[in-house]
Amino acid sequence: xxxxxxxxxxxxxxxxxxxxxxxxxxxxxxxxxxxxxxxxxxxxxxxxxxxxxxxxxxxxxxxxxxxxxxxxxxxxxxxxxxxxxxxxxxxxxxxxxxxxxxxxxxxxxxxxxxxxxxxxxxxxxxxxxxxxxxxxxxxxxxxxxxxxxxxxxxxxxxxxxxxxxxxxxxxxxxxxxxxxxxxxxxxxxxxxxxxxxxxxxxx
Amino acid sequence: xxxxxxxxxxxxxxxxxxxxxxxxxxxxxxxxxxxxxxxxxxxxxxxxxxxxxxxxxxxxxxxxxxxxxxxxxxxxxxxxxxxxxxxxxxxxxxxxxxxxxxxxxxxxxxxxxxxxxxxxxxxxxxxxxxxxxxxxxxxxxxxxxxxxxxxxxxxxxxxxxxxxxxxxxxxxxxxxxxxxxxxxxxxxxxxxxxxxxxxxxxx
DNA sequence: GGATAATTATGCGGAACGGTACAAAAATAG
DNA sequence: CTATTTTTGTACCGTTCCGCATAATTATCC
Numbered sequence: 001x002x003x004x005x006x007x008x009x010x011x012x013x014x015x016x017x018x019x020x021x022x023x024x025x026x027x028x029x030x031x032x033x034x035x036x037x038x039x040x041x042x043x044x045x046x047x048x049x050x051x052x053x054x055x056x057x058x059x060x061x062x063x064x065x066x067x068x069x070x071x072x073x074x075x076x077x078x079x080x081x082x083x084x085x086x087x088x089x090x091x092x093x094x095x096x097x098x099x100x101x102x103x104x105x106x107x108x109x110x111x112x113x114x115x116x117x118x119x120x121x122x123x124x125x126x127x128x129x130x131x132x133x134x135x136x137x138x139x140x141x142x143x144x145x146x147x148x149x150x151x152x153x154x155x156x157x158x159x160x161x162x163x164x165x166x167x168x169x170x171x172x173x174x175x176x177x178x179x180x181x182x183x184x185x186x187x188x189x190x191x192x193x194x195x196x197x198x199x200x201x202x203x
Numbered sequence: 204x205x206x207x208x209x210x211x212x213x214x215x216x217x218x219x220x221x222x223x224x225x226x227x228x229x230x231x232x233x234x235x236x237x238x239x240x241x242x243x244x245x246x247x248x249x250x251x252x253x254x255x256x257x258x259x260x261x262x263x264x265x266x267x268x269x270x271x272x273x274x275x276x277x278x279x280x281x282x283x284x285x286x287x288x289x290x291x292x293x294x295x296x297x298x299x300x301x302x303x304x305x306x307x308x309x310x311x312x313x314x315x316x317x318x319x320x321x322x323x324x325x326x327x328x329x330x331x332x333x334x335x336x337x338x339x340x341x342x343x344x345x346x347x348x349x350x351x352x353x354x355x356x357x358x359x360x361x362x363x364x365x366x367x368x369x370x371x372x373x374x375x376x377x378x379x380x381x382x383x384x385x386x387x388x389x390x391x392x393x394x395x396x397x398x399x400x401x402x403x404x405x406x
Numbered sequence: 407g408g409a410t411a412a413t414t415a416t417g418c419g420g421a422a423c424g425g426t427a428c429a430a431a432a433a434t435a436g
Numbered sequence: 437c438t439a440t441t442t443t444t445g446t447a448c449c450g451t452t453c454c455g456c457a458t459a460a461t462t463a464t465c466c
Contacts, residue, residue: 015412016462037328039242043454053415058455060413113331120382124324125240127385128316138386165399172379172400176371179323179378182330183341196368197375203406218442219432246424256445261425263443407466414461423452431444436437 022060025050026074029067034115037122038068038133069136072123076140080147087151094202096151097170101194104174108181109190117178145171157202166201173197225263228253229277232270237318240325241271241336272339275326279343283350290354297405299354300373304397307377311384312393320381348374360405369404376400 028049032041043064047054061067086100108116115121119137127134148167157166177190231252235244246267250257264270289303311319318324322340330337351370360369380393 012464013412014410014464016414016464018413035331037240037242037332039240040329040332042452044452054454055416055456056414064454115331116327120323121327124319124382124385125328126243127387128238128318129240129243134386138383138388141383141386161399161403165403168379168396169376169400169403172375173372175382176375176378179327180341180344182327183337183344184330185341193371196364197372200364200368200372200403200406203403215434216442217434217440219434219444221443245422247422256443257424258426258446259444267424410463410465412461412463414459416457416459418457419455421453423450425449425451427446427448429444429446431442433440433442435440 018060020050020052020056020060023074025052025057025060026071030071030075030118033068033071033122034118035113038064038126038130041068065130065133068123069133072119072133072136072140075118076136076143079140080143083144083147084150087147088154093151093155093157094198097198097201098194101173101177101198102191104177105181105187105190105194108178109187114181114184116182117175120175120178121182141171141175144174155202169201173201221263223253223255223259223263226277228255228260228263229274233274233278233321236271236274236325237321238316241267241329241333244271268333268336271326272336275322275336275339275343278321279339279346282343283346286347286350287353290350291357296354296358296360297401300401300404301397304376304380304401305394307380308384308390308393308397311381312390317384317387319385320378323378323381324385344374344378347377358405372404376404 028051029046032045032049036045041064043054043057046064046067047057050057052060057067061070082103083100086103087096089096089099104117108114119140123133123137127137145164145167148170149163152163152166152170161169173194177194181187181190231254232249235248235252239248244267246257246260249267249270250260253260255263260270264273285306286303289306290299292299292302307320311317322343326336326340330340348367348370351373352366355366355369355373358366360366364372376397380397384390384393
């Protein structure tokens with residue numbers, strides 16, 4: 001882990017400095033991708049939302065597919081962190097799951113778009129035409145289920161079903177929420193759905 | 204149920220007869236929509252797959268959105284029929300579910316595309332921009348869960364969780380398969396997933 | 407200050423898009 | 437056979453699309 005580079009003076013790069021912050025741009029274009037999906041999101045909309053001109057977007061992120069994948073990975077990482085923060089709590093696993101699902105429902109049904117989950121609701125469709133998008137989405141979903149698995153591992157549930165099996169089921173519930181929210185199912189209905197599912201998963 | 208119209212001579216309509224069958228066209232354009240999604244499917248591809256010229260498609264089905272919705276409803280109806288055929292069988296509900304999921308996995312992972320489910324994998328993304336697509340998809344998913352509910356109602360499972368609750372969970376499993384298949388998860392892994400979920404749903 | 411390097415802004419260009427106008431073709435009605 | 441009705445085939449129109457070429461701007465290096 002030795003760091004041999006000089007860090008004095010923060011090593012400001014040579015040319016004109018960027019007028020934007022990468023994470024902020026990704027979070028702005030996310031809104032467009034989340035609403036329109038990858039295919040229907042135009043570069044005009046994306047650059048307008050980002051506050052960057054088209055060539056700046058290209059120089060910083062590459063083409064539309066690369067920009068979309070960067071957005072997916074950024075959101076995926078932040079989502080896993082949020083999931084871990086909830087799932088590593090001290091309460092019983094039932095309560096941790098309840099908080100997680102409630103938070104997800106709030107995000108997924110947020111007005112005015114009811115966007116659902118960007119992975120299951122917008123990335124999945126592109127998988128056959130854009131295999132790299134599919135691979136990135138698959139990895140993120142796998143990391144979601146790993147987070148669930150860590151949560152179930154730190155609980156006093158019976159060893160069967162295994163934490164991994166419970167995690168798959170918890171993921172399926174989350175994906176169902178992400179889909180049905182986008183299709184218009186009211187938040188209250190989604191909440192009662194999760195409330196009835198949690199005891200089944202945690203039996 | 205009285206049928207007062209004259210059916211003699213089959214009432215051949217006036218002008219030039221159509222050179223296609225509606226259901227066949229819908230099943231051909233389905234392949235394009237299923238692979239590319241709604242937004243990325245071009246009318247050139249759709250009319251080529253249908254074997255119809257563009258104006259014929261428009262005259263018969265309206266614009267691209269209407270054609271897509273007609274395709275969704277056609278597949279949704281046939282899917283519900285297939286689900287009912289399996290779920291109304293005489294075996295225990297666990298076996299019926301197993302057969303249903305096995306059939307779904309075969310379809311969802313079919314080479315070369317691993318298309319997944321057209322509803323959850325291609326319709327969901329369009330919901331914010333095309334509310335009629337979202338409404339149609341939501342209705343179809345609701346009819347899927349009604350079919351599950353009928354299956355659970357004709358079983359000797361305990362009354363709690365209710366057939367409706369079990370149906371929601373069975374639907375969530377089906378949607379998860381439809382997503383993960385499209386994202387590249389191997390069929391064998393999906394089968395072990397369902398095998399571990401069925402006892403949980405039917406506990 | 408001058409040279410260099412990176413980013414920003416303007417604008418374009420070829421291709422693909424969804425949708426339609428129009429005329430030829432194929433059937434029935436009388 | 438003539439008139440009518442519907443479908444089919446060709447060709448096109450205006451728009452939007454993605455990506456880039458080019459030049460102006462803003463910083464550091466010497």
